[in-house]
Amino acid sequence: MTAPLAAPREDASAFTRDRAMWGAIMLAPYVLVFAVMVVYPVAYGLWLGLNWNSYRALFADPIFIRTVVNTIIFLFVAVNLKFLIALMLSGFFVQQRPWIRIVLVLFILPWAVPSIPTILSFRVMLNPENGMLNQQLFQWFGIMEGPGWLTDPTLAFISSIFVHIWKSLPFWTLILITGRLAIAQDLYEAASVDGANRWQQFRFITWPSLATLYVTSTMLSMIWTLGDFNSVYLLTGGGPGDLNHVLATLGIRYMRNNNLDLGIASIIVAMPLILPMVFVMVKRLSKGPDA
């Protein structure tokens, strides 16, 4: 009751000091991981990337040019197709039916299982000679030589886009389902009282509420699709004849062929595309719940 006035102030500053000390100590493990695993490697990589000759060699390599084109097509087709399908499927999955809930549980399987067994399963299934798909085409329709799913360059490229979508569709569908469920139901009730049809409801209620999420997700998915190594490497290895590489697999290929400089250079050329998106996304994500 009669404690001297100075005491609490002293306590407070002691606490501030205690707080600053423990804050630094507790942040230290991550700072260490970050320095060792991100800062040093990236700085080292950039330093190696200063070698002008590697870019000359890179642009002289016809496979590289082909890869850049592939990567752009892959990104554009895979991301847009995935989100269009995810948008429509999220509309299907928000219907309240017990059996649809069961379908949803099965639908998220590709997301839940690791890439290696499932993509290799695709690889065996799509084998032009004894894969299940072409064998069944033969048995059902008498097609002797089914399409060369993995041996024809164009088909192999399309196949890897499909495998990528197969793997990543469930996650984005779930995100869009979450977004749709956050829309107030009475908006729809009011709209249907006013006689709005399904399309108008989508156009004037669903889409405006979902647009921000859709754009953010698309951007995030673009960045990750750019880094998708597994779908291409495990399905075709970038083949046939190195025609179907994307930047993610090409960089690793250079590196495995003891051409680290080209590997680094092929990553650095993608940075003008990636960094602006990363910047925007960090700004969006770091907004806290109360910001």
Next chain:
Amino acid sequence: MKKFLDEGKLLLVAIPVLVWTLLPIYHLFVLSISNQESMLAGKLWPDQPTLQNFQIVFAQQHYYLNNFWRQMFNSFFIAVATGLITLFVATFAAFAIARLKVRGGRTMMNLALATYLIPAAFLAIPMYKAMGSYGLLNTQASLILAMVALASPYAIWVLKQASDKLPKELDEAAVMDGATSIQLFRLVYLPLMKPSMVVIGIYALLLAWNEYLYAFLLLSSEKAVPLAVGLGLFLSADDAPWNLLMAAGLLYAIPPAVIYYLFRKNMVGGLTSGAVKS
């Protein structure tokens, strides 16, 4: 009648979706119970379903699978270690940033987020190079460290979001009672954060269990690699025993699938919850 039609339209969506989703998984399963002939004939259902492939895998009776159990254990060890270390690093960091408001904490988190957003395949090459100069190549420590570095940013971010939701008054009351920072952490923070920590631990564990690229770059000895890389070795053969691979692959895929289903409600949404709101 109208109701019937509505269900019909929904089924028209559901059936192709299920075929598309389940076909490769079904195929994985069918091959794993096929003998060599049925497999090469591309049968929809094997002539004589058999569990022999699993027997061969369990007994490691094929040179591709000589280290099956060893590699399964490696996967398990690497995943658990990644989960625990990530949890330790991220919980501390989130507490320091969100509750202690350590100076520079926010900047650190934004830098971490940038790491999370840069595609992992692009970080792989510089990380590989760095591991070489640390002399850690071909050690499991290198893979665990890489996985912790990849898992921590998202972990910190999710935990920070969760921490921000805890009322400030809790801290203030505890400080009034003379609690030190470490007591605040132990007695107030940890108990309230338990649910988020479980999700984050599992997230990091699954990330490491499912990882292929980093494992295949950083480790090479057959005894040290996790099962994902062991299965990837089949890729080098033209006439690989795919039915054995699929049997082993099924065993490898089951644990994460079970975990996802147990925690599926918690695993999604955190990521874009900010975007849903804005």
